[in-house]
Amino acid sequence: MPQIxxxxxxxxxxxxxxxxxxxxxxALGIELHELRDVPAEKSQVAFLPxxxxxxxxxxxxxxxxxxxxxxxxxxxxxxxxxxxVDDIEAMMVHLKGKNIRLINEEARTAADGKKYAFIHPxxxxxVLVELYQI
Amino acid sequence: MPQIxxxxxxxxxxxxxxxxxxxxxxALGIELHELRDVPAEKSQVAFLPxxxxxxxxxxxxxxxxxxxxxxxxxxxxxxxxxxxVDDIEAMMVHLKGKNIRLINEEARTAADGKKYAFIHPxxxxxVLVELYQI
Numbered sequence: 001m002p003q004i005x006x007x008x009x010x011x012x013x014x015x016x017x018x019x020x021x022x023x024x025x026x027a028l029g030i031e032l033h034e035l036r037d038v039p040a041e042k043s044q045v046a047f048l049p050x051x052x053x054x055x056x057x058x059x060x061x062x063x064x065x066x067x068x069x070x071x072x073x074x075x076x077x078x079x080x081x082x083x084x085v086d087d088i089e090a091m092m093v094h095l096k097g098k099n100i101r102l103i104n105e106e107a108r109t110a111a112d113g114k115k116y117a118f119i120h121p122x123x124x125x126x127v128l129v130e131l132y133q134i
Numbered sequence: 135m136p137q138i139x140x141x142x143x144x145x146x147x148x149x150x151x152x153x154x155x156x157x158x159x160x161a162l163g164i165e166l167h168e169l170r171d172v173p174a175e176k177s178q179v180a181f182l183p184x185x186x187x188x189x190x191x192x193x194x195x196x197x198x199x200x201x202x203x204x205x206x207x208x209x210x211x212x213x214x215x216x217x218x219v220d221d222i223e224a225m226m227v228h229l230k231g232k233n234i235r236l237i238n239e240e241a242r243t244a245a246d247g248k249k250y251a252f253i254h255p256x257x258x259x260x261v262l263v264e265l266y267q268i
Contacts (some may be wrong), residue, residue: 010144
């Protein structure tokens with residue numbers, strides 16, 4: 001049975017990166033590890049590591065991405081919870097067997113080699129859950 | 135300067151604890167450490183530890199609590215992000231000095247001795263942030 005190992009990150013959708021960093025970095029004092037443009041996801045992402053997990057601030061850079069539409073509809077706040085899993089393909093097969101609705105039918109591979117997939121909030125009680133295999 | 139040490143937990147507000155556990159415990163396979171009634175907060179809480187952090191499922195047990203009203207208004211989903219801090223009083227003084235709005239003027243102490251306080255989402259870009267000193 002595949003295993004969930006840890007909370008990998010909590011992603012927060014933000015309107016204005018500088019204002020958000022004024023809170024998370026400057027007021028709370030969490031170190032900003034990296035601020036990265038991710039053109040493939042039409043967003044800019046700030047990575048703020050915390051003891052093996054991370055807060056990620058995601059700012060849409062266009063109006064037409066999924067996250068831009070989420071921001072327009074729901075406003076700023078927590079967007080998804082990412083859980084690390086030891087075997088993402090096995091977990092996806094297992095979840096399908098439990099009638100859990102997945103957003104991605106197959107795991108995708110990011111530029112850095114991580115495999116990821118999303119579970120539909122309909123199956124998780126309103127939480128957009130991302131699975132990550134590092 | 136007080137320091138944020140880790141993500142302590144992500145709290146998820148749920149309508150039906152058994153349905154939620156069918157996802158988090160039975161489908162994802164995360165161990166349920168404890169299911170506790172918390173009359174002081176008019177809720178039932180499921181604690182699912184993950185590598186030093188935790189997913190907490192919170193189900194209101196009355197209609198008149200803050201979290202019950204949140205659920206009625208916003209629906210199920212992530213409710214707050216709890217960060218562990220080494221010195222909560224010093225952090226609260228520091229945050230007030232940065233004009234961050236706090237929900238609690240003073241830290242509260244839980245039955246188990248933990249000190250906690252909430253930062254208003256207005257100051258944190260829409261995320262209800264809890265601070266914990268263990």
